[in-house]
Amino acid sequence: MGRRIFVGDIQGCREELEALLEAARFDPSADRLMPLGDLVGRGPDALGTLRLxxxxxxxxxxxNHDLHTLRAAAGVRRPRPSDRIDGLLAADDCDELMDWLKAQPFVRLEPDYLLVHAGLHPKWTNPEVRLALVDPVAEHPHSTFATRVRYCSPNGERPDGDESAAPPPPPFAPWYTFYDPAQHGGRRAVFGHWSQRGLVDEPQALGLDTGCVWGRELTAWIPEERRFVAVPARRAHASPSGD
Ligand SMILES: [Mn+2]
Known part of the structure; x- marks a missing residue:
């Protein structure tokens, strides 16, 4: 029977992705590979990762790094050297890869899980519908929230300033403390984006960004087997930050 492989932030770490697929004995003819976003950005092989x-x-x-890459390819944002996407943007197949990336959603619904890169606004119902028509190349508050939130208030306000220095005081809390699966068809949320927090394994939510690009691990959850699979980073590919 086919399995789903949910994978945390890859960020251009193609070698670690290959090692993870090997460790999980990924079968492309039967299994589904479902990464939680930030496929590229800061890591060494954006081009090879997207091709794979x-x-x-x-x-x-x-x-958020995928949106930045799409915007850089469209010429509306300037890539930074730390993005490490120049090779991707210069590749012969860049347009094809960007068309593929642009066609991916912000939210995916499985019967039992809801996938989103960063998180959901506490007041959103049917987030997959709300985000379905949002253009990833243009700035939009809903896509910004879904790809960047870490802390928010019960009303969905985000704190000002740097969240990585110290957690913001109440009423701010990790967004998933406000996530109620009963409001979303009983689905458990799966997300990435929060490497500083690392693995989150709560009844209502699962966070899989374990900081591969920062030299820690690339982690997958295989729901059909109820197990995590993780591989170590080959090295620290970038210097620490909260992204
Ligand atoms: Mn991110």
Missing amino acids: LVELGAEPVLG
């Missing part, structure tokens, strides 16, 4: 994900028929959600 297309080849394997991956079903990702979009992350």
Whole structure:
């Protein structure tokens, strides 16, 4: 029987992705590869990572670094050297890869899980519908929230300033403390984006960004087997930050 492989933030770490697929004994003819966004950005091989994900028929959600990459390719944002996407943007197949990336959603619904890169606004119902028509190349508050939130208030306000220095005081709390699966068809939320927090394994939510690009681990959850699979980073590919 086919399995789903939910994978945390890959960020251009193609070698670690290959090692993870090997460790999980991924079968592209039967299994589904479902990355939680930030497929590229800061890591060493953005181009090879995207080519591999297309080849394997991956079903990702979009992350903030993916949006930045699409905007850089469209010429509306300037890539930074730390993005490490110059090779991707210069590749012969860049347009094809960007068309594939642009077609990916912000939210995916499975019967039992809801996939989103960063998180959901506490007041959103049917987030997949709300975000379905949002253009990833243009700035939009809903896509910004879904790809960047860490802390928010019960009303969905985000704190000002740097959340990585110290947690913001109440009423702010990790967004998933306000997530109620009963409001979303009983689905458990799966997300990435929060490497500083690391693995989150709460009854209502699962966070899989374990900081591969920062030299920690690339982690997957296989719901059909109820197990995590993780591989160590080959090295620290970038210097620490909260992204
Ligand atoms: Mn992110």
